[in-house]
Amino acid sequence: MAPLRSSDIKPLGHSVQESLDDFFRTLNGHAPQNLYDLFLDQVEPPLLRATLRYCHGNQSRAADMLGLNRATLRKKLKQHKISADSHKL
Numbered sequence: 001m002a003p004l005r006s007s008d009i010k011p012l013g014h015s016v017q018e019s020l021d022d023f024f025r026t027l028n029g030h031a032p033q034n035l036y037d038l039f040l041d042q043v044e045p046p047l048l049r050a051t052l053r054y055c056h057g058n059q060s061r062a063a064d065m066l067g068l069n070r071a072t073l074r075k076k077l078k079q080h081k082i083s084a085d086s087h088k089l
Contacts, residue, residue, distance in 0.1 A: 016043075045080040048073075049087065057088030 032038060047066075055061040062084075063073040077084060 044076065045082060048076060048080060048082055052082070052084055052087035055087075057084050057086075059084050 048062075051062045051065055052059070055065065059073055059077075060070055063070040066073065068076075076082075
């Protein structure tokens, strides 16, 4: 199967931009600290869950799709308290 190109998939940028705009509106002028870490803590778990669902819980395949080492994926799953077993068929 040919590699997937970014032009072949529905862009997520618009949805992310809308969510970020909503987030900044709720700040009412306050400046959050560690915004990058806050963003990753909100975005990474759904990405990991969706990828595991797509891969039917296969961590090796999910890690490959994410461009991560399998040990790194396992570390991130543990960090976010995500069970790969709950995404198996």
